[in-house]
Structure formats: C-alpha cells, structure tokens
Amino acid sequence: MRTHRLILSVVQLAALLYCAQCAVAQPSDYEQFRAHNAQMADLQPTWMGPLIQSDPRLSQAIRLSVSDANAPGEQIVSYGNNHGVSVIAERRFQLEFDPPSFFRNHSAAYPGGFGNAGAQIKYLIASSNSEHRNFAVTAIDFHGFAPRAAQNGMFSAYDCPKIAAGIARDRFNMQSTLGGLLPAAKVAAQGQAIEWNVTGQIHSTLHTWLDVENNATFNFGGPNDGKTQNFITPAAFFMVRRKEWGPTHSVFVFDAGVQIATSSFHLYNHNLISEVRILF
Numbered sequence: 236m237r238t239h240r241l242i243l244s245v246v247q248l249a250a251l252l253y254c255a256q257c258a259v260a261q262p263s264d265y266e267q268f269r270a271h272n273a274q275m276a277d278l279q280p281t282w283m284g285p286l287i288q289s290d291p292r293l294s295q296a297i298r299l300s301v302s303d304a305n306a307p308g309e310q311i312v313s314y315g316n317n318h319g320v321s322v323i324a325e326r327r328f329q330l331e332f333d334p335p336s337f338f339r340n341h342s343a344a345y346p347g348g349f350g351n352a353g354a355q356i357k358y359l360i361a362s363s364n365s366e367h368r369n370f371a372v373t374a375i376d377f378h379g380f381a382p383r384a385a386q387n388g389m390f391s392a393y394d395c396p397k398i399a400a401g402i403a404r405d406r407f408n409m410q411s412t413l414g415g416l417l418p419a420a421k422v423a424a425q426g427q428a429i430e431w432n433v434t435g436q437i438h439s440t441l442h443t444w445l446d447v448e449n450n451a452t453f454n455f456g457g458p459n460d461g462k463t464q465n466f467i468t469p470a471a472f473f474m475v476r477r478k479e480w481g482p483t484h485s486v487f488v489f490d491a492g493v494q495i496a497t498s499s500f501h502l503y504n505h506n507l508i509s510e511v512r513i514l515f
Contacts, residue, residue, distance in 0.1 A: 273482035426457020
C-alpha cells in the first residue's frame with residue numbers, strides 16, 4: 236500500500252511539474268497581446284513615431300496629448316489633441332480609436348467643448364527590420380465622425396486616406412506621408428485638401444530622439460481655396476523603461492514640440508504640443 240501511495244505521489248508531482256512547465260512555455264493571451272510591439276521588431280524598423288504625422292509602422296499604445304495654439308484673436312487648447320488608443324491585430328493591421336478631445340477656446344466666437352471622435356485603420360503593405368533594408372510602407376485611413384460642434388473646423392464627417400513610408404540608415408531615418416482631407420458633405424463650404432508631411436529624425440542617445448517635421452496643407456475649394464499652409468515642427472522624445480525590460484512590460488515616452496508657421500497663410504501658429512505615450 237505504501238508503495239502504491241509513493242508511486243501515486245510521484246505521478247502527481249510529475250503532472251504538476253509538467254503543467255508548470257506548460258504554463259511557462261505557453262504565455263497567456265494577455266501576455267501575447269502585451270508582446271505585440273516587441274514582436275513587430277522582426278517585421279519593421281524601430282524608430283520613434285513622429286509628433287504630428289502618421290507613423291509608417293504599426294504600434295500599440297495610448298497617447299495622452301495636449302496642444303496649445305495661438306489663432307487670430309484667440310488661444311485654442313485641446314486636451315486629447317485627436318489621439319487615443321491603438322492596438323495591433325494580426326501583425327498587418329493597426330486599429331485606433333480617438334475619443335472626443337476637449338477644447339478650451341479663449342474666444343466668445345468659438346466657445347469650448349468636446350470635439351469629434353475618430354477612428355483609424357492602418358495596413359502594413361511592406362516592411363523590413365533594422366537588420367535588413369529597414370523600411371516600412373503603410374496604407375492609412377482616418378475617419379472623423381459627424382461633429383457635435385465645429386471645434387475641429389469641420390462641418391461634417393470626413394476621411395483622411397494616406398500613404399506613409401519611411402526608411403532608416405544607422406541612427407537616421409526619413410519618414411513621409413501623402414494624403415487628402417475629404418469631407419463627406421458640405422464640400423463647397425469646407426473645401427478639400429492635400430496634406431504632405433516629411434520628417435527627418437536622429438536617434439541621438441540610447442533614450443532620446445530628435446526630429447524636425449515639415450507639415451504642408453494645400454487647400455482646394457471652400458473659403459481657403461488655393462491657399463497653402465506650412466509648418467516646421469522641431470520635437471524631442473525621451474523613452475523610459477525598466478532596467479530589466481521584457482516584451483510584456485510597458486514603455487513610457489515623454490515628447491514635446493512646437494508647430495511654427497512658415498507660410499504667410501496660417502490658421503494658427505506656435506502650437507505647443509506635449510504628450511505621454513504608453514507603449515504596451
């Protein structure tokens with residue numbers, strides 16, 4: 236009887252050890268979800284996403300952003316700055332939801348309030364990691380939902396389809412996007428636009444990146460027909476992560492920059508943007 240009990244105990248212990256090994260070898264769905272950013276390093280470059288223009292890479296993050304811009308006769312502060320939560324799906328798609336930002340306008344003509352919610356989908360067309368050709372090309376469509384107020388300067392729902400691309404060499408990279416602003420209604424009152432952004436970036440130290448963006452908008456139709464708005468945007472990024480980082484650990488990025496108008500026509504100027512990104 237004692238022999239049988241001993242054998243049973245050994246079998247039970249072996250089963251427990253096997254189950255424990257399986258638990259270690261097979262991460263949970265939650266751990267796999269948290270590891271998406273680290274897994275994407277096998278498919279795409281590892282630069283920092285720009286402050287304003289869309290990143291050609293896919294990423295999984297929360298962006299907490301505030302902008303403070305000077306406009307003729309008013310100051311416009313946006314809590315949210317049209318950013319939100321993005322997740323990676325199937326290593327080719329990124330889905331993003333941007334909750335309504337809250338605008339505090341120091342003007343009687345444009346009272347503050349909540350703006351428009353938005354949603355974005357990104358598809359990674361082609362890419363290569365930092366050990367190979369180090370590039371990424373992505374198709375993007377952002378949809379702004381019908382407005383509850385004109386805080387975003389739009390009178391209807393709208394779409395912003397675009398192509399984003401980037402390439403890196405050593406510590407340097409260049410990124411660019413080309414797209415359009417297409418209102419779903421009231422086109423004559425709003426007009427349409429082509430947007431072209433270019434960013435040059437350097438990975439200056441282990442934890443810091445510096446870049447300069449050029450953000451250009453070419454207007455067609457509407458009240459700004461034929462006018463071009465252009466900004467130069469210097470920005471800096473600082474990454475914080477725990478000393479013994481793992482693929483399921485979060486990364487924090489603190490970044491800031493300022494949009495400076497370089498065109499005679501501009502709807503605002505000296506737009507100070509600061510944010511915290513949580514890559515999870």
